[in-house]
């Protein structure tokens with residue numbers, strides 16, 4: 654994605670897209686000292702922008718580094734990056750990482766960098782309203798004492814990429830990851846919800862991201878008087894649910910048609926929440942978040 658026109662905001666200034674380079678001895682490249690956000694703008698405004706900027710700061714803190722820009726400066730930089738892109742609807746990627754002055758696991762004094770790019774990115778999944786086909790991942794979400802699971806940190810995406818690639822190799826769109834206890838956790842880049850008897854069931858986010866879209870979906874469901882149950886969900890419950898969907902800033906709300914041998918019909922509840930989410934992000938629905 655490097656050979657394009659346009660500009661990326663990097664360390665306080667706009668740099669031509671093709672010139673936003675990092676050195677090959679960058680700490681983040683070797684040791685995954687990088688945190689990021691994936692956000693979407695609708696009608697020229699980033700949805701839950703402030704929450705994303707705060708999460709970026711929090712992820713960096715968990716990883717033991719300080720981003721040399723305040724949350725408000727990041728907000729301003731994102732607004733500028735979006736305006737400079739000329740796009741109304743865009744995907745916005747903010748990323749902070751440890752630089753390249755010193756080599757080795759420590760390199761504690763390396764400069765922390767921040768970049769913000771905005772580009773056009775349509776639906777994360779093709780034919781999303783048909784419901785995506787998911788398989789089971791071979792990798793599990795690590796325990797909270799094995800990895801800093803509440804940071805949106807690059808290192809945690811190694812198991813996501815491996816799982817996603819294996820799924821795609823077998824013709825699936827995504828994979829369901831279990832956690833270290835064998836409980837249902839999430840997809841490779843989105844949280845997961847199920848429907849049974851008119852109620853929503855979703856895993857408690859105690860070892861993976863409590864996604865902003867997940868929190869939004871819960872609010873939207875409650876607005877519709879739909880009961881939301883956060884709890885441990887075991888894989889042997891998969892055949893007991895009627896609907897399933899995943900949530901993420903990129904995926905938005907995407908119905909799931911299949912997880913392995915289990916089938917789901919994108920039904921009333923999924924469709925209502927997809928519509929509410931679309932209305933909310935486009936400013937056609939007011940909900941206190």
Ligand code: PMP
Nearest residue numbers: 841842843844864865866901902
């Ligand atoms: N889990 C993972 C692994 C993700 O990458 C994402 C996307 N950031 C999510 C959940 C959903 O988070 P959000 O709704 O805040 O985008």
